[in-house]
Amino acid sequence: MASSLLSHGRAPEAPRALTVTELTRLVRDTLRGNPLMTRVLVRGETSNVQALPSGRVFFTLRDPAAQIACVLFSSDAEGLGFDVEDGMDVVASGDVDLFTRRGEVQLVVRGIMPAGVGAFWASYQRTRKKLAAEGLFDAVRKRTLPAYPRRIGVVTSEIGAVVHDIVTILRRRYPLAEVVVAPALVQGPDAPASLRRALAVIANRVDVVIVARGGGSLEDLWCFNDEGLARSIATCRVPVVSAIGHETDVTIVDFVADVRAATPSAAAEIVSPDAAELNGKVSAAGRTLLREIHEILEAGRHRIRELGERMSARGLRRGVEANRALLERTHAGLVALGPREVGRHRDRLDALGRRLDVLSPLATLRRGYAIAEREDGHVVARAGDVAVGDALAVRFQDGRIRVHVERGGTRA
């Protein structure tokens, strides 16, 4: 298109004037066709930042001597990981273009990095996207933490407040667990390898691992964005809880960990049950135990009373009455006792159990008694309760027989 316009001068006597549209298109196409104008990197300070509701962002990049208008489309703005604000020192990448409607040269920005940490950011985004694409951050990968860890691993610096805080909280909350500290470097270029080594040696010896570091600058925390470290955490044999920096710092390690804690202290609380709560649970179980045995004994007592009412043998009734009195006393005693003291009365309970068993209807039958029952199962307690011709069942220890009453009403 450009060449056709330029070769228009076949009739030099009447040079045709370009329309403004034609000229701006010519400039635009020239810019677009120049490889030096595409994929440029330019460093400057942002100003006049205007974000439209659509997500598109207009701003100006300037240095002391010049400025250039910039536009950042919403799709590119979303991928930045931060908002463009006035006064930022940035490196922008993009293509030089002409905004034809205003005849203004502009930079169509594809990416922006804060100039000071530009390299950091670029690698952070790359690693994050890559691991996310592999599914390493997926919720389904997150493992649940053991309810009662026997050994708790801590990977962090062996000096400083972090390890102290963690150990202090674990001692208060859950002294039952052993704590294993695997010291590691937590900043600097050697830190990722050091952290990975510590993780590797501790993973086979504990039920859960805390990887922690106190607050610091972006550069200080940088080792926790290491891809290799993130992969070591993802493949760690036991669940990992991360607590890196302050709550607002989110590193790649935090994304890949099974649980992310806001602070090292929070991590210690997350991995450990609270002994005070456990004491409460144990006490509740003890109370239930006591209540249940009460109910069982109560049911036994009820059975004895019924039996006593049904059976007429005087000696047996006396025995029942005596045991009932014993049961009443024992119950009164049990009710007054706390669970700790109940055990002291186990001998009484034992005796009680044996007596109850002796008095159970089946034991009675074993001793040679038989029970006469009506067809509906009601016990026949008196000779006067039956009439000639009635059908009864007589229950022995080994089964029932059916009988008919031939003669009735006589006293034994």
Add this chain to the structure above:
Amino acid sequence: MSEEANFEETFSALEANVDALSRGDLPLERALAVFEEGLALYRRCHAILADSEQRVTKLIATAEGLTEEPFSSE
């Protein structure tokens, strides 16, 4: 002490006894035995919680391999 008196196992045994008793279908003699065992487990649970003293060790990699030594953060 830490190996034999494991809280998790002791507590789950206690819970099992409570459940068994709660079902209410045990013969009396058995119920009393379960109750008694539950009581012992209950005491052991409280004792484990009360008596535990945390052990903190430091894991050190040396040329000979891994060693553990007592750790103090003070």
